[in-house]
Amino acid sequence: MSALNALFDENVYLARNPDVAAAVQAKRISSGFQHFLTSGIREGRTRFSRFYDRASTEFEYRQAYPDVDAAIRRGNLVSGLQHYVQPGEAEGRTLFPQGFDEQWYQRRYPDVVNAITQKFFSSGLEHYVRFGRGEERSVSALFEFDYFNLYPDVKNARDSGGIYLSAADHFLHAGKFEGRAATFAGTKGNDLVIGNAAIDTLTGVELDVGVCVVGGTVTGGQCKEYDSFGINEIDTLVGGPGIDTFELGRSVTGRAGVINQMFYASFSQVQDQDFARIQNFEVGKDRLILGAKSGEPSTFSLGSRFISQSDGVYVYAVQPETVGSPLRFTDLVAIVEGVANASDVLGTTTFLG
Numbered sequence: 001m002s003a004l005n006a007l008f009d010e011n012v013y014l015a016r017n018p019d020v021a022a023a024v025q026a027k028r029i030s031s032g033f034q035h036f037l038t039s040g041i042r043e044g045r046t047r048f049s050r051f052y053d054r055a056s057t058e059f060e061y062r063q064a065y066p067d068v069d070a071a072i073r074r075g076n077l078v079s080g081l082q083h084y085v086q087p088g089e090a091e092g093r094t095l096f097p098q099g100f101d102e103q104w105y106q107r108r109y110p111d112v113v114n115a116i117t118q119k120f121f122s123s124g125l126e127h128y129v130r131f132g133r134g135e136e137r138s139v140s141a142l143f144e145f146d147y148f149n150l151y152p153d154v155k156n157a158r159d160s161g162g163i164y165l166s167a168a169d170h171f172l173h174a175g176k177f178e179g180r181a182a183t184f185a186g187t188k189g190n191d192l193v194i195g196n197a198a199i200d201t202l203t204g205v206e207l208d209v210g211v212c213v214v215g216g217t218v219t220g221g222q223c224k225e226y227d228s229f230g231i232n233e234i235d236t237l238v239g240g241p242g243i244d245t246f247e248l249g250r251s252v253t254g255r256a257g258v259i260n261q262m263f264y265a266s267f268s269q270v271q272d273q274d275f276a277r278i279q280n281f282e283v284g285k286d287r288l289i290l291g292a293k294s295g296e297p298s299t300f301s302l303g304s305r306f307i308s309q310s311d312g313v314y315v316y317a318v319q320p321e322t323v324g325s326p327l328r329f330t331d332l333v334a335i336v337e338g339v340a341n342a343s344d345v346l347g348t349t350t351f352l353g
């Protein structure tokens with residue numbers, strides 16, 4: 001099996017290849033799929049799925065892989081699709097350079113890598129088409145769940161035969177030019193997360209989708225959840241020309257009420273081995289979200305401190321004073337690079353605490 005088997009759409013293929021449709025009608029061949037596998041691929045018939053039916057799809061594959069483009073120009077291959085069948089998929093290339101990031105998907109979902117190793121799937125793309133898509137998994141740093149929640153029109157199109165494989169596919173081909181907002185997230189590892197929407201939220205931690213829980217009680221439906229909190233992660237978050245919100249903390253409602261949490265802060269070690277490196281921060285335009293108060297904390301709540309250094313503004317979480325121990329640990333949360341004054345960052349920071 002391969003991603004092509006999962007993606008193949010008999011109706012699309014027959015509609016795009018009337019000669020094949022006539023041959024199937026006359027019972028000279030059993031199906032469009034049989035024709036596609038035995039001759040269609042090597043004849044350069046690339047329109048086999050609604051997701052691969054745009055003129056841009058072949059172009060994007062050739063653009064992403066110049067060696068494939070060169071082989072097609074030399075006449076050694078008829079299409080990018082033919083290359084993907086053999087050897088592209090096995091080499092870990094993606095059929096949809098703008099709609100599915102094979103490397104990212106495998107890095108984000110170790111269970112998929114495991115299933116590929118055990119030969120249940122030939123690629124992350126095949127897993128996504130068969131299961132991941134229905135499970136609201138993301139195919140790149142763009143967090144699909146937020147995008148679909150924000151834009152029900154895109155979700156409805158996705159669920160009713162639309163031409164976009166994923167939220168990322170929609171965003172890069174349409175949403176981006178329509179000024180739609182997006183969330184870009186990382187993984188449990190060290191990530192490079194780049195914001196390129198007009199309005200976006202960037203976070204280096206890992207996001208997922210799970211059942212909704214408020215105060216420890218399952219309330220039904222699907223909700224965004226956090227799978228990591230930046231502990232032992234060093235993430236680089238790069239702002240774009242739009243309004244970027246760098247999410248460095250969150251509020252969560254637990255049994256004991258609302259808890260404000262700072263990412264990249266465990267206070268377990270004095271060393272600052274986890275933090276977010278923020279680049280391209282536009283003063284007065286881009287924002288931070290912190291799960292702590294501005295300035296020194298009170299006895300019971302977490303605080304934060306901003307310190308100007310030569311290479312940027314350093315943002316620290318400050319631990320509340322514990323009873324009997326006046327020592328307060330500070331923990332580096334972020335470095336806002338290239339910004340000279342703490343006040344330039346503070347001015348557009350939201351404190352959840």
Ligand SMILES: [Ca+2]
Pocket residue numbers: 186187188189190191204205206230233234235
């Ligand atoms: Ca990370």
Ligand SMILES: [Ca+2]
Pocket residue numbers: 239240241242243244280281282285286
């Ligand atoms: Ca920006």
Ligand SMILES: [Ca+2]
Pocket residue numbers: 264265266272273274275331332333
């Ligand atoms: Ca830290």
